[in-house]
Amino acid sequence: MAEPNDEDAAFRALAALWDRRLAEAGAALEAEAPSPQVWDKIAARVDQLEAGRRTRTVAAEDGVWRVSSPGVWRKLLHVDAEGGWQAMLVRIEAGASVPPHAHPMLEECLVLEGEFELAGEAVRKGDLHLAFPGRDHAPIFSRAGALLYIRAAID
Numbered sequence: 001m002a003e004p005n006d007e008d009a010a011f012r013a014l015a016a017l018w019d020r021r022l023a024e025a026g027a028a029l030e031a032e033a034p035s036p037q038v039w040d041k042i043a044a045r046v047d048q049l050e051a052g053r054r055t056r057t058v059a060a061e062d063g064v065w066r067v068s069s070p071g072v073w074r075k076l077l078h079v080d081a082e083g084g085w086q087a088m089l090v091r092i093e094a095g096a097s098v099p100p101h102a103h104p105m106l107e108e109c110l111v112l113e114g115e116f117e118l119a120g121e122a123v124r125k126g127d128l129h130l131a132f133p134g135r136d137h138a139p140i141f142s143r144a145g146a147l148l149y150i151r152a153a154i155d
Helices: 005-026 036-051
Strands: 065-069 072-080 085-092 106-119 121-124 129-133 146-153
Touching: 085 106
Parallel strands: none
Antiparallel strands: 065 072, 072 085, 085 146, 106 121, 106 129, 106 146
């Protein structure tokens, strides 16, 4: 069996070939979504490539910051669909807050920068905050802003 890097290189070369072929066709082709069977094959191939990896690094520049609520941004880092959890970065702008919410499973929150307040408690850089399953928690407010690493249930 080929090493994952060899397979990745072969896949990239094949993708580049098809990019060139399709670019030559230009506007003559009508855009059409792949069939569910094709999506299943794509997903199976991605799963196969991922299964061959021993580790995975998400580079700082990877991912997209998306608005979660006013003044609160999230960047998804990893999803474990089988385990039901996701890892993300959350940036809370100065003066912003995260609304109250429930936790179907343990949520781990490590403060990387700044601090926030939760029910009168200050949670600062380097602190680990745990939110337990089945419990709601009060709004989170950050006076100066914060960057958090969160491992939580998939929402």
